[in-house]
Structures are given as C-alpha cells and as structure tokens.
Amino acid sequence: MKLNELSIHELRARxxxxxxxxxxxxxxxxxxxxxxxGAVAAFLDVHRERALARARALxxxxxxxxxxxxxxxxxxxxxxxxxxxxxxxxxRILGKYKPPYSATVVEKLDAAGAVVIxxxxxxxxxMGSSTExxxxxxxxxxxxxxxxxxxxxxxxxxxxxxxxxxxxxxxxTGGSIRQPASFCGVVGMKPTYGRVSxxxxxAFASSLDQIGxxxxxxxxxxxxxxxxxxxxxxxxxxxxxxxxxxTAGLGHGLKGVRLGVPWGFLGEQLDAGVxxxxxxxxxxxxxxxAVVEDVELPHADHGLAAYYIIANAEASANLARFDGVxxxxxxxxxxxxxxxxxxxxxEGFGPEVKRRILLGTYVLSAGYYDAYYRRAQQVRxxxxxxxAKAFARCDVVMLPTAPTPAFRLGEKTDDPILMYLNDVFTxxxxxxxxxxxxxxxxxxxxxxxxxxQLVGRAFEEGPLLRAAAGIERLVDFPAxxxxxxxxx
Amino acid sequence: xxxxxxxVIRHLERLARIDLTPDEVGPITEQLNxxxxxxxxxxxxxxxxxxxTRAMSHGDAGQDLRADVVTPGLDRADVLAEAPDxxxxxxxxxxxxxxxxxx
Numbered sequence: 001m002k003l004n005e006l007s008i009h010e011l012r013a014r015x016x017x018x019x020x021x022x023x024x025x026x027x028x029x030x031x032x033x034x035x036x037x038g039a040v041a042a043f044l045d046v047h048r049e050r051a052l053a054r055a056r057a058l059x060x061x062x063x064x065x066x067x068x069x070x071x072x073x074x075x076x077x078x079x080x081x082x083x084x085x086x087x088x089x090x091x092r093i094l095g096k097y098k099p100p101y102s103a104t105v106v107e108k109l110d111a112a113g114a115v116v117i118x119x120x121x122x123x124x125x126x127m128g129s130s131t132e133x134x135x136x137x138x139x140x141x142x143x144x145x146x147x148x149x150x151x152x153x154x155x156x157x158x159x160x161x162x163x164x165x166x167x168x169x170x171x172x173t174g175g176s177i178r179q180p181a182s183f184c185g186v187v188g189m190k191p192t193y194g195r196v197s198x199x200x201x202x203a204f205a206s207s208l209d210q211i212g213x214x215x216x217x218x219x220x221x222x223x224x225x226x227x228x229x230x231x232x233x234x235x236x237x238x239x240x241x242x243x244x245x246x247t248a249g250l251g252h253g254l255k256g257v258r259l260g261v262p263w264g265f266l267g268e269q270l271d272a273g274v275x276x277x278x279x280x281x282x283x284x285x286x287x288x289x290a291v292v293e294d295v296e297l298p299h300a301d302h303g304l305a306a307y308y309i310i311a312n313a314e315a316s317a318n319l320a321r322f323d324g325v326x327x328x329x330x331x332x333x334x335x336x337x338x339x340x341x342x343x344x345x346x347e348g349f350g351p352e353v354k355r356r357i358l359l360g361t362y363v364l365s366a367g368y369y370d371a372y373y374r375r376a377q378q379v380r381x382x383x384x385x386x387x388a389k390a391f392a393r394c395d396v397v398m399l400p401t402a403p404t405p406a407f408r409l410g411e412k413t414d415d416p417i418l419m420y421l422n423d424v425f426t427x428x429x430x431x432x433x434x435x436x437x438x439x440x441x442x443x444x445x446x447x448x449x450x451x452x453q454l455v456g457r458a459f460e461e462g463p464l465l466r467a468a469a470g471i472e473r474l475v476d477f478p479a480x481x482x483x484x485x486x487x488x
Numbered sequence: 489x490x491x492x493x494x495x496v497i498r499h500l501e502r503l504a505r506i507d508l509t510p511d512e513v514g515p516i517t518e519q520l521n522x523x524x525x526x527x528x529x530x531x532x533x534x535x536x537x538x539x540x541t542r543a544m545s546h547g548d549a550g551q552d553l554r555a556d557v558v559t560p561g562l563d564r565a566d567v568l569a570e571a572p573d574x575x576x577x578x579x580x581x582x583x584x585x586x587x588x589x590x591x
Binding site for chain 2: 097098099100101192193194207208231233236237239240241299302304305306308309316320323324325326327328329330334335336337338339340341342343345346349351354355357358359361362363365371372374375376377378379380381382384416417420433458459
C-alpha cells in the first residue's frame with residue numbers, strides 16, 4: 001500500500017519499526033496533492049516548503065518516535081489560524097490575511113509531532129453544506145468529481161478521502177464535519193461542546209461551533225482527538241473535564257451496548273439507499289450483541305428552524321468584526337467611515353453570508369426578538385431534554401448522518417432551504433452540545449459513500465468511539481478506503 | 489408575522505452595515521421570506537414555561553476564571569501589519585467628523 005494511503009496507526013507502526021520517517025510520509029502526501037488535487041481542489045494553500053522543513057527537523061532529531069502523531073501529515077480547514085499563513089475562511093473579505101497567532105489546536109497538533117501540509121477549502125465562513133459557497137471555487141467529491149464533497153469542511157473531508165493527508169481538522173456548527181465525512185466516505189467527529197479549545201477558530205456561531213478531526217478510521221480519530229482535547233485558558237468555554245486515552249477499549253465490540261434509534265425522527269426524508277444501508281448497520285449491530293432500543297426525539301424536527309435563528313443571530317454579531325478596519329479587504333470606493341463599512345462588506349461577503357447576516361439581524365431586531373430568538377432558545381431546551389430522556393434508555397443514539405448521499409454540484413445552490421435540509425440529522429446534536437461521529441456504513445446504488453451517525457452523552461467520547469469502532473468492523477465499506485479520484 | 493419587503497431589507501442593510509448589490513436584492517428578499525416561513529413553524533411548538541437555553545455549557549466550562557493578572561497580548565507591530573491602513577501606532581480610517589463640525 002502507498003505510504004499516503006496508510007492509516008495513522010499503520011504509518012506510526014512503520015515509523016516505530018524504522019521502515020519510514022517523517023520526510024518520506026510528507027513527500028508521499030505532497031506527491032498525492034500534486035497528482036490528485038487538480039481534480040479535487042481540496043486545498044487553498046499548500047505549505048510545501050514549510051512542511052518539508054518541519055518533517056526534516058523531526059527526522060533529524062529523532063523526536064518524532066516518542067510523539068503520538070510524530071511525522072503524520074495533516075491538513076487544516078482554512079478558518080483555523082496558523083501564524084504567518086494565509087487564513088481566508090473561504091472569503092474574499094479576508095483575502096490574504098495572515099494571522100499573527102496560531103489556534104490552540106494547531107499548537108497542540110504541533111506539540112504532538114504532526115506536520116501541517118496545507119489549508120483546506122470551505123464554504124465562506126463555514127456557512128454551507130457543499131463547499132460551493134467558497135469565494136475561491138468549489139471542492140469536488142473524490143468519489144465522483146461531478147458531485148459536492150459536502151460542507152462546510154468539504155476540503156478537509158476530501159483531502160483525507162483522497163489520501164492527500166492522513167488526518168485533517170474541520171469545524172462543525174450544524175454538521176460541517178459529519179455531513180462531508182458522510183459524503184466523502186471518511187470518519188468525522190464533532191466532540192462535546194467545550195472539549196476542544198476554539199481559540200484561533202474564526203467564530204461563526206459561538207454556542208454551536210466545535211473543532212474536530214477527519215480520519216480514515218475510528219482508531220485514527222481517537223488518536224487525533226487525544227491530541228486536541230483539554231482546557232485552554234484562552235477559550236473560556238473550554239472545559240476542564242479529564243481527558244482519557246480515547247484509543248482504550250476500541251476492540252471491545254458491541255456486546256451489551258445499548259443503541260437508541262429514533263425511528264420516528266427519520267420519517268419520510270430519507271433516501272432509499274441511505275435507509276437500506278442504515279437498517280443493515282442496525283441489524284448487524286444487533287447480531288453482534290448490541291441492544292437496540294427505539295427512542296424518541298419529539299422536538300428534533302424543530303431543530304432546523306431553531307438552528308437557523310440561533311446560528312444566524314450569533315453570526316450576525318460575530319461577523320460584525322469584518323469591517324475593513326483591522327484586517328483583510330477595505331473598499332477603495334468609500335469617502336466616510338460608515339460608507340467604508342457598508343461597501344467593504346458589500347464587496348467582501350458572498351450572497352449566502354449576506355443572507356445569513358440579514359436573517360440574524362432580522363430575528364434580533366426590535367419587536368421580533370421574543371417571537372424568534374427567545375422561542376428558538378426554548379425549543380433548544382426541549383431538544384436538550386429529548387436527548388437526556390433518550391440517554392436514560394441507551395448509551396449511544398444511532399441515526400443517519402445526512403438524508404442523501406453526495407448530490408451534484410449546482411444541484412442545490414439556487415435553493416437555500418433544500419441545501420439546509422442536508423443538516424436535519426446533525427443540527428440537533430449541536431443544539432444539545434453533544435459529541436457526534438459519522439462513520440462510513442456502505443455505498444449507494446451509484447457507488448457513493450453513505451455515513452451513519454452516532455451521538456453520545458456529553459464528555460463521553462470514549463464510549464462513543466468504542467461503539468463506532470464496533471460498528472465500523474461490521475459495515476459494508478472497505479476499512480480505511482481511499483477514494484479512486486477519477487477526473488470529471 | 490410581517491412580510492420582508494424592500495423597506496425591511498433597507499432597514500436590515502442599515503442595521504447590519506451591508507449594502508446589497510442591485511442583483512442581490514430580489515433573490516435575497518425572496519429567499520429570506522421563504523426562510524422566515526420555515527422558522528415560523530416554531531410558533532406551533534408549546535414552549536409554555538420552558539426556560540430558554542441562553543448559553544451552552546456543560547459542567548464547569550466557563551466558570552473557571554483565570555487569575556486577574558496581566559498576560560502578554562499580541563505584538564502591536566504584527567497586528568498593525570495586517571491592517572489595510574495604519575500608522576506606527578494606530579489603525580487609520582476615513583474621516584469620521586465632517587469639516588463643518590471641526591472647531
């Protein structure tokens with residue numbers, strides 16, 4: 001098997017055996033980028049020289065051997081800051097912005113020995129479900145270049161799926177890690193709200209945003225998560241909950257694990273191929289010893305509406321900082337200060353971002369606050385209570401990640417509501433602040449990957465990953481598969 | 489609920505400090521009305537007596553305040569280097585006060 005297609009676990013084993021080093025791993029990843037990213041367009045910026053220099057330094061010191069991710073090539077979503085490297089958020093308004101500081105997660109990956117090979121494409125400010133809203137053009141799905149990779153972390157998902165990185169980081173506000181993981185046939189996890197520091201993540205919706213990993217296996221997901229978690233004084237919302245070794249017990253299997261399936265919530269919105277694949281995974285889990293319970297999430301249906309109020313209200317405040325004063329684009333066509341704000345934002349933001357800021361402004365404006373924003377926060381409480389009730393009867397909730405496999409590029413760009421429906425199964429998890437993971441569970445009749453989603457109790461990523469590893473072994477999807485990448 | 493028309497859009501543009509381009513006004517108005525119709529479904533949910541979730545937190549997150557001591561921030565020159573226009577010490581912006589107001 002090619003070096004760039006190995007799992008982190010296997011790559012590290014070869015390094016431990018002295019067969020390969022960080023330089024070879026880095027060169028293999030960069031060669032895969034050269035060969036494949038022309039067709040995929042996952043990367044906005046490839047840090048070729050910096051990555052090779054870093055790999056050489058790790059190799060020369062020999063220190064990589066003792067580090068948990070020593071010499072592992074990783075990619076970072078371009079809304080996560082790396083000091084001195086262009087960070088665009090997929091937006092023209094940031095342009096060539098080079099932050100003077102790095103995100104905590106980047107420092108943590110660095111400390112764990114990982115080698116950052118570049119920054120990946122996304123929907124502008126992480127607003128979207130297809131990566132088509134990027135100000136720098138869409139990313140293509142490595143399984144079918146006529147289709148979207150999902151989003152908003154589409155570049156990070158596609159980079160891992162196509163074997164251009166062993167792991168990557170994304171951010172997930174309403175499904176932006178799990179849905180592209182599902183579309184691209186990789187593992188993607190949104191940890192518990194507060195688990196991972198968001199210092200250096202450009203904020204979209206602060207009560208929902210969370211950073212998490214993409215990998216090609218559950219074991220690799222646990223390895224990366226080990227490096228990311230923990231309290232950070234620079235992010236007051238980060239939690240000081242103890243961080244266990246998430247790789248422990250991954251071989252335990254499903255015996256006695258209580259899986260709750262909210263059949264009533266899945267309803268009519270499921271594609272037939274997704275339903276068949278999901279039902280096959282539930283049946284396989286039961287045969288393997290899991291106890292499958294029927295659970296209810298009676299308010300989850302209202303998650304989408306509550307989300308589009310809460311997320312956009314928060315976005316309208318968070319994105320006020322892009323005003324042409326401190327960084328990025330400033331309109332050259334303004335005479336006064338107010339003119340500079342409005343023209344800079346007119347020129348710099350794309351239509352989806354404008355739409356969301358205006359909606360957020362609307363629901364927060366005088367006379368509407370109680371009817372929209374407060375009511376959405378109440379519905380959020382009901383969804384949190386739904387999950388609490390479900391977790392009295394099960395350890396892990398199991399549901400599809402997205403209602404369909406990857407759709408065609410352009411298919412949903414004219415209809416924002418159709419696009420938003422992609423996230424119907426992932427949004428409630430963000431609203432409740434719970435950890436969720438998407439793992440591949442099969443293929444559609446068109447040979448597109450399908451994902452299933454598992455949701456755990458707050459801070460119980462350990463049991464969640466153990467259940468995911470148990471199901472990963474049973475499903476009809478080749479372990480660690482790398483997408484074929486055919487040119488469209 | 490009221491419909492979002494051209495006047496409401498103009499008001500929102502002012503509040504959000506965003507000018508829509510002439511091409512954007514039509515589609516965004518139409519889409520915002522459809523999105524508002526979607527979120528209106530929440531009016532049917534019984535929320536009587538339900539406390540709103542104002543902020544997300546589990547356990548002690550957000551409660552653990554650091555000691556009240558000065559810690560280093562970002563270097564001023566590094567920060568100003570990214571500004572579209574700056575002096576050695578300040579961000580520079582277009583004139584805020586019109587000439588008539590100067591004394």
